[in-house]
């Protein structure tokens with residue numbers, strides 16, 4: 401029984417307004433990728449960590465991760481054009497004796513160790529694909545194009561003015577059955593291998609690639625299970641998220 405964690409870190413820092421890759425951006429003096437890796441390594445159920453990183457920053461990732469002295473082996477590999485491609489590149493290097501794989505985003509840097517532990521436990525208990533999920537606080541709607549006549553048809557004589565573009569609500573899903581999906585997600589290794597092989601044709605195009613691994617498993621028609629997520633596992637995307645993460649770290653460590 402060996403568990404590997406893939407920690408995706410090959411994204412750019414553009415939306416954070418940084419020249420550094422996002423995962424190297426410091427939070428309280430340590431790069432985001434180190435915060436995430438430390439929490440994975442200390443959960444007690446992860447035996448090795450593989451980090452897909454931008455090809456032109458491999459040495460910097462290796463240096464900050466080895467300086468962090470995480471207590472489990474950490475390897476850095478070149479990531480891909482999309483998150484999906486980065487996970488596939490890392491998965492290809494995971495040793496054959498690994499039977500459970502966690503996939504986590506360095507951007508969810510403060511996801512606590514207890515969350516990784518909960519996900520691995522659920523996989524080891526027989527659920528072959530497990531994601532953390534949290535309830536959705538907002539009312540969520542589905543939308544489609546408004547179409548040229550949507551306003552004129554209902555209010556005769558009205559013309560939708562330029563600049564007042566809008567979409568049309570096409571569905572009102574029941575909020576109580578919706579969940580926001582987080583990482584780390586956990587998988588039976590053979591199932592994750594199969595899901596990535598089946599979805600490989602999408603990996604090279606960021607607009608077609610899967611945004612998480614559970615959706616690749618679901619596309620095979622296999623069940624995906626949801627365990628309770630954690631508010632601290634929010635994704636850090638914007639400078640505001642980084643400021644929030646700093647506050648969370650001060651409050652909870």
Ligand code: C5P
Nearest residue numbers: 408409410411481482483486505506507
């Ligand atoms: O861009 P976004 O925040 O959705 O990325 C989610 C995660 O996927 C991040 O941890 C990012 O580093 C990673 N990623 C990757 N390879 C890419 C794009 C994103 O590993 N090509």
